Amino acid sequence: MAINNSFFYKRRSVTAKNMLANKVSENDLKDILSAGIRVPDHGALNPWKIVVIKDERLEKFDKEVILKEFLRANPNASEKEIEIESSRLQRGGVVLAVLSTPVEHPKIPKWEMQLSSAAVCMNLLSCAQSKGYAAQWITEWYAYNKVVIEKLGGDFNRDKISGFIYIGQQSEPPKERRRPNPDDIISYY
Numbered sequence: 001m002a003i004n005n006s007f008f009y010k011r012r013s014v015t016a017k018n019m020l021a022n023k024v025s026e027n028d029l030k031d032i033l034s035a036g037i038r039v040p041d042h043g044a045l046n047p048w049k050i051v052v053i054k055d056e057r058l059e060k061f062d063k064e065v066i067l068k069e070f071l072r073a074n075p076n077a078s079e080k081e082i083e084i085e086s087s088r089l090q091r092g093g094v095v096l097a098v099l100s101t102p103v104e105h106p107k108i109p110k111w112e113m114q115l116s117s118a119a120v121c122m123n124l125l126s127c128a129q130s131k132g133y134a135a136q137w138i139t140e141w142y143a144y145n146k147v148v149i150e151k152l153g154g155d156f157n158r159d160k161i162s163g164f165i166y167i168g169q170q171s172e173p174p175k176e177r178r179r180p181n182p183d184d185i186i187s188y189y
């Protein structure tokens with residue numbers, strides 16, 4: 001057991017707000033995506049999809065989808081709000097939208113398919129962070145928006161966005177956040 005796994009004891013997210021929107025190399029992105037789809041998945045149903053949003057598509061999605069949807073719901077938005085909503089995805093160098101796309105199955109419950117989709121998010125996040133990138137798993141309001149889900153190829157009545165994995169560069173190491181006391185969480189039967 002000589003493998004150095006210290007990464008998993010220290011892993012930390014960097015908020016999208018605090019990351020630099022530098023590009024992620026194509027090779028690293030390929031590795032991150034292949035780690036992302038290598039997850040436990042009952043019945044090998046692959047009940048998830050990943051949509052890669054990068055380069056000029058980040059701004060396009062911000063302006064043509066997120067901002068538009070925000071303004072539709074908030075026609076009297078302030079300048080500050082418009083500024084935030086017109087550049088959401090552009091906080092990252094690449095954003096990976098993970099959709100949970102459950103299928104009908106006689107034995108495997110939908111809940112397990114949704115759990116597997118969370119595993120995709122966690123693998124994408126961990127892999128990006130293990131390579132030294134700043135990364136965060138977020139949903140924010142637009143993960144629950146019908147048009148956003150549809151623009152990403154999902155069916156609003158069936159699919160859900162498990163998360164957006166923002167990946168960029170660190171400007172400084174993140175501070176530790178409050179972590180649970182193991183004794184409050186873990187017990188021995």
Ligand SMILES: Cc1cc2nc3c(=O)[nH]c(=O)nc-3n(C[C@H](O)[C@H](O)[C@H](O)COP(=O)(O)O)c2cc1C
Nearest residue numbers: 011012013014015136137138139140141162163177
């Ligand atoms: C499903 C899910 C959705 C989340 N959505 C948000 C969000 O919208 N905004 C936010 O600031 N953090 C959100 N978080 C929390 C952050 O991803 C994360 O918990 C926090 O940055 C600390 O993560 P770390 O333990 O990797 O350091 C979400 C987490 C999960 C699991």
